[in-house]
Amino acid sequence: MKKRAFLKNLALTGIASTASFKALSETMEKYQHIPEKDLAKDEDFWAKIREGYRLKPDYINLENGYYCFIPQETLEGYISIIREINYQGSWYFRTVQWENKDKAAARLAKMFGGTPDEVAITRNATESLDIIISGYPWQKGDEAIFAEQDYGSIKNMFELASRRHGIVNKIVDIPLHPQSDDEIVKIYENAITPNTKLIMASHMINITGQILPVKKICDMAHSHGVEVMLDGAHCIAHFDFRIDELNCDYYACSLHKWLSVPIGAGLLYVKKEKIKQVWPLMAPYELDHPNIKNLNHTGTHPVATDLAINNAIDYFEKIGAKRKEERLRYLQFYWSDKVRNIPGIRLNTPSDPARCCGIANVGIEGMPPSEMAKSLLEKYGIYTVGIDSAGVVGCRITPNIYTSLAELDIFVEALKELAKV
Structure with missing residues (x-):
């Protein structure tokens, strides 16, 4: 099968042509004129959105923070993609998988910030953050700053870097109810010394939902010559922002959370001029890529998830950020x-x-x-x-x-x- 014909067939597995997505589009058109704040309170509208989910009747689910399961529109598209890739077999993996993954990554970059050379699809936010922590050009005595409220396994990754490279981890404490942005920024700034190389800050603290003033943290850190990595595991498709407007050096997110991509998709953003200094977690097929592909190899993986990102973005765009x-x-x-x-x-x-x-x-x-x-x-x-x-x-x-x-x-x-x- 010719590549062009295959890509055309694969496009048919998307959700734009499905009856359920057309019904969603018709619903959105009816409510298009209503301002976002007013529509937020319109229970008739959101009841129609609810119809697109298959909800378990055993309990009320108020734990979407771990995994936002997939609405039926995107779930059916995902299942169709799995069937199509199974039908194509090794042919798909040896011909167009990378081209398609690049296109999905480019679409993420266009929607959420960065260039296609700066945004990669990983498996989750943890992997994205670990790529940076494990591959950072640490020297013995370098210092990293992060918060007690940050994600547990990522704090452990800094501990492993300490054991391996001899870095010093400085842990700050973020108040539950800060009085101002300056209070938060000062907490990080007061921990900086001439040896500080990297600050990790949560864009949204996962255990409380507190959104930190991350651009101000980044601006402050850069004034001291310190780089910043942001843990945005809960942020993309939760509230509206662009990564490249935050002035961070590195950004990570799990797409299976609020974007409702199937499990196995995360995002890593690395500012272009920082890519070369990070050592890859896994060796790519070709060494020394000039862009983020140098950090993005994972071996054979569930490629259907990469393609399902497009379906999830279609749904998210239709709902509206x-x-x-x-x-x-x-x-x-x-x-x-x-x-x-x-x-x-x-x-x-x-x-x-x-x-x-x-x-x-x-x-x-x-x-x-x-x-x-x-x-x-x-x-x-x-x-x-x-x-x-x-x-x-x-x-x-x-x-x-x-x-x-x-x-x-x-x-x-x-x-x-x-x-x-």
Whole structure:
């Protein structure tokens, strides 16, 4: 089969021509004129979006932060891609897989920031961050700065770098309720010494949902000659921004979270002039690529996931970045505002809308998070996750755009009962 004919056939496995996606397009057209903030509160509209998800009736899922499962429109497209690649077999892998992966990466770059030479598809945010930490040109005595609230396995990767290269890790503490951006920036700045080479900061802290002023952190760090790597595992397709406007040197994200790509896809951004200094985690087929391909080899992998990125972007574009952001923020404040000042209930996420979006963390005084999560599931049919680390004691609550206000009302009443209000 000729390449052009194959690519045409493969395009047919996308979601734009499916009946469900056409129905979604018709729905979006009807509501196109409504401003994003107003549409965030329109339950009729979001009920139509909810119809595109196959939801398990056993519990209310408020743990989308680990994995945002795929709406039916993109799931069917993904299954079609798997069938087509299985049909093509080795022919696909030996001919067009890399071209198609490059196209998907270029589309990610166009939508979320960077150039095609700076954006690579990895398997998840952890791999993206580990590529940088493990391949960074460390010298003995170099210092790295990160926060106690950062992701556990990434902190461990810095520990491995310390054992291997003799670097010094300086760990800062981020307050749950900062008073200003300057307070956060100063925490990182005060830890910098002449030996500091790299700061890692969470764009959004995964256990609380707090959004950090990362551009200000990057600008400050660069004024001291320090590079910055951002952990954006929860950020892409959650709230609207562009990576290349943050002034960071490295950025990582998991696409199986808020972009709803099938498991096995992440994003790595490396500023072009920094690529050559990072040692590849796995050797590429051809050494010394001038672009990010030098850092992007993983061997044979599930290529259907690469192609499914296009389907996920199609769906995300149809919903709209600002519409989704406004809905997620509205859902979070819908439930959190109802319990914010209730005795016995403790919110571990800032109340400033600029410092949070869809994720928040809430605790019950005197109740261990594991017991709280267990009670929510067994007594109220609500699934979430308990967090008890880095000064955060509570359950992380992560609704998605399909979550209804009726479900959040059940959650609010459950919190009140657990707090004995």
